[in-house]
Amino acid sequence: MENLLKLEPNPSLLSNQTLPVVNSYNEWDPLKEVIVGRVEGAAVPHLEPALLTNSYPNNLGFFQKYAGQPFPQELVEIAAKELNDFCHILEAFGVTVRRPDIIDFSKTYKTLDFEASGFYAAMPRDVLIVVGNEIIEAPMAWRSRFFEYRAYRSLMLEYFRRGAKWTTAPKPSMSDEFYDFEFAQKPVEERYALTKKGHFVIRDTEPSFDAADIVRFGRDLFVQRSHVTNNIGITWLKRHLGDTFRVHVVNFPDYNPMHIDASLVPLRPGLALINPARPCLEKELFKKAGWDLVDAAPSTLPDNWPMYMCSSWVCMNILSLDPETIVVEKQEEPMQKLLKDLGFKVIPVDLRHLYTFGGSFHCVTCDVRREGKLEEYGF
Template sequence: MKRIRAGTGAAAGPAAGANGTLGGEADASAVVLNSYTEWEPLREVVVGSLSGGVFPGWQESMAYTVPEAAWRLCREEGGLPLPAAHLKAAEEELDTLADVLEAEGVTVVRPDTVSHQRPFRTPHWASAGGLYAGMPRDALLVVGDIVIEAPMSWRCRYHEADAFRTLIKSWFRRGARWMPAPRPQLTEELYRTPGGAESPAAERWAVTEFEPVFDAADFLRFGEDVVVQRSHVTNEFGIAWVRRALGAEFTVSVVETDDPHAMHIDATFAPLAPGKLLVNPERYVPHRLFEGWDILPAPGPTLPPDWPMYFCSPWVSMNVLSLNPETIVVERQERPLIDALTAWGFRCIPVDFRHVYSFGGSFHCVTLDTVRDGGPAKYLAS
């Protein structure tokens, strides 16, 4: 399969005319976006790029999700390049993942190359730079034939979707629905010092209800159902916006997790096939939605304790990518997880990915599945 960079090739679709109109009519027969679950056979996927990535400019709300060992780096080096040798190794792992997916018959598209070192500002605040285009799952949510741009609460990520805009415009021109969430102000009214576990639920998180914010990676697709967690980057206002934007076609349900550092649900839940759910045993809280599902607690991560982890915990080990209900991409050195999944009936494709781990995610985070087989079936209990 031919790998396509945004803005080139078939994925770019018809060009806009000089007067801003679409350069052609949408092709009703072509499948542009169709992704209702995390496990149906994968046909097309975006794989992110860490090229040119920089440390995020510090804001206090990061303290509740970023490992404490990385606080100084973010405070002192926000907007400066990520470690070159480690970043190069991570980019090579991403390229290898793209090769593996293509070998499995999946069309791979990549984001535009953009500069993340440029500082920017709004009337209310300034950022020393961006972050990267490595985690499309954070910035974009695909549900059926809809792509939603997430209003993320980290100020450094304000323009992160720009690297994917060529792709988004192409999808829209070819018939997909494009729903950018309201662009947030990200003023101080949005942030708070969260209370502890004894606090009311609404006060446990670093973001208030000042305006809708969410990271797309706090949502998972189960056909007609979309499951979301409240977190330090996703508030009730944001969840309500997604619920209303998707309309009556989908049910959006909030699930509880036992994670005081919650940021992104895909290191707590990983639906791998109808009725099969991989869970983080330290964070999973049983929910009626999963009645009748087989639950597999993920073995602990095997990452060495001195491995650099700038933005997340080693539990990205369970952040796997399903290619179909029988096949999963797993980090090569997570042997206990591979053994557990194999015993559960899956074919595991091992890929080295520890250098990518360091920058905040794994296979699910760095991809955005745009075309899968299947439709809006019912998989969860009512």
């Protein structure tokens, strides 16, 4: 063994060999393998209740025009190029990049409870979460996302064959009872007021969560309730992860909540970004644990940039390659400066057109393997 070690000069290869195929405990340990989403095959979903709730009123025209059809080709082409270039940059940093299968998401399907067409495989973070050596497929809450896991099944089967622990969380039926149809029809201000009181468009009839409503800090995971994550879904997660992990619910004054990764983004042990437009209501919890929470810098995105699925706060939706190196969107100079001032090496990468599909670097990835092991970070 000693000789072998001497013969092998690349420390990252060495640690890769000793790590389980699926291994990731937090958002910042050195990245070894990652799934990067695709926009090829993406379709515009029909205006189902959960989507109607989350989209901004000025986008209704886009959904009405394109519902059930492929995303406009020119949008797909430019975002696909950005994603391909991002993959090559990750590879240049020694990261193994995997991609989902290409599926025509405009196909319609019918279950026992509803009929819909699909969405995309652009955001693996929404569907998949690695907790330690286990990869979990999230239940999802949009009818258009019911079969999204299919794009990742060849990868899941491969990881399983190579020894991974693979779990699919129970999917909700997504029957009419699961949604509050009246909620979705209310004017924005009324919806916001209801959300503030803890009402969301999905009911607590069956467990549901999107993986992107969870953020990992080693033994401690933080999750938010949202229009896709309900209480019973969080209960499922808590019970499933058992005593090894602690799942804490955190809240943000975000009245259109869907996914935590533009609200709370850990950068390295003891340091996390928070969103100044919706500051975490549990700041004390982090302070007590010795964490500094730093306000993210706002986006440089022009106001008229088409954003169909998310806010411009995806400028803080970064991907850490290790505790010192962070991928940030190329035109988000204020975010880049903030991170440099905090001592990080910043890798600027173009991804602005991908924003239009609803996310940035964290959303479009799922880290399958990072170095490191289960640790506690003060909580």
